[in-house]
Amino acid sequence: MSGVYLVREWQKQKVDESGALSITTVLSNPPAVNVCRRYTQTDLNRCFTNALLSSPITDTTPYEMRRAQELNAQLGPKGSEKAMDLLIDIHNTTANMGLCLIFYSSDLMMLHIYKYIQSKMPSVPVRAIIMDIPLSEAFSLESVGKHGFAIEVGPQPNGVLRADIFNLVKKSLDLAFEWIQEFNSGCTFKAGEVEAFTFVKSVDYPRDPATGEITAAIHPQLQDADFKLLRRGDPIFLSFSGETVKYDGEDNYPYFVNECAYYESKTAFKLAEKTTMTFPSISVKN
């Protein structure tokens, strides 16, 4: 709900600029918003690969695929000179992930914005998840802009608007705009390094082989422990019959732990590697 209410509020206040920046606000999936569901027919945020954006629309094309092509026309086209310079997509998660910026590959501008936001919000966990996928296969909305990132903030239940989470989202956007304005006005941001997380794999729930129903819940020690190192032997599931299932893999960092929307995509949690990204300074081209 954070993104829905923030965009609605800016549209009500007719916010279309911040300093010299021109801002376009969009409610990406209005029918889903109206019924307060993730999507109506298919997940909009998986529809932005090059292949899906160029596939022909027929009578049976799901709503979200059509909408993705509309959004691509309005905010892109993806990969072209006409695309938005920066596309920010606001999300919430039921997982205890704090504030995460999610972006494709090591976009230098994104790394600087992340570092800037992190440095100005020291009392909040601010992290980056970098998706190492070529642009053509990038499936989410922010890949349509020349630069783009998703802001994923949690924990917040679906359908709930928490003031503390809303305030975090708003603050991080204000900081992103601040950075961009300083960048545009000729400021050089110096080289540095940041920690970031990169996806390794997803882990599903234990399931009944006959029915496919889950047979365990995320273990209380893993619940809400996003980004805390998971070691071999640590508990990950507690079955309904009382058995503890232990983690049997490489030491890694869990995230999206118990995200509501991922039950259907067979993900109890994802695992990431932590890396240190070193990056050069950045300044606007003259």
Next chain:
Amino acid sequence: MSSYSNTARVNEARRVAIFGGTHGNEMSGVTLVNLWMKNGIEIQRKGVEVKPFITNPKAVEKCTRYVDTDLNRAFTPENLSAPTGDDLPYEVQRAQEINRMFGPKGSPEAYDVIFDLHNTTSNMGCTLILESSKDYFNLQMMNYIKKAIAPASCLVLLNEHPLLKYSTSRSVAKHPVGLEVGPQPQGVLRSNIFEAMRVILKHALDFIEMFNEGVEFPPCSVEVFRVSERIDYPRDANGNIIAMVHPNLQDCDWEPLNPGDPMFQMFDGKTIHYQGSGTVYPTFINEAAYYEKQQAFVTTRRETLVASSIRKA
């Protein structure tokens, strides 16, 4: 200790039901009932039939609160007596079916006890919901449960409010008991919430077994929170929300809210303060499903109810 004439004689609770999935996205109840339908050994007790039951299977399948209308508001006299038909909303048809199976509501044939399992996005912890301050059987059971799980807490919410009381699925039974455990997002199963609900039911069934065996429960006092008022979000002329539950109030279910305390935060940061005449105890703070019911939270007042001793008739 208690004299015979002061002891309320209550019929044995021979038939008990446990409802899950009244709201299809409240996962503790759905999971527990499905588990017990497969293997009910945990809920078996001597001398009582305990039937686990999914009340809203279509909503459970879609992982949504309801399909056409809220099942937990559907057990009104009008709905239950309406002529059956496929044109009725799905949940009204379900209400009639449930009333046939576990009722009829208000009749001697109705089930003795129904536990209705719910989750909430509010930070309510374990809450038992009572529909009548005169139901000594339920009061004694709730007293037993509270003592059994101490020092863990289980509070009692009493909704006897003439306007705010609603026609629940459990109201079909002679002794309706709501179990509300949170916070848990819709569609999510949290292990601690699931196990807490399971433990409460264990104690509830233990109480029923003991009661049926003839144990007399001495008089007791039970602290309850009585529903007082529904407070909606501030809205604009079009009905859109213009403020959020204030960070100072968020997650503070059952804590005192005094006049002048922060209550809502507008999108621009401005605070709206509580303007009531006295201290209240808010609950159901920021429950996802209540945005459409015009409710940001309910206020309650603390009260002590006394139950006479009870023994089986």
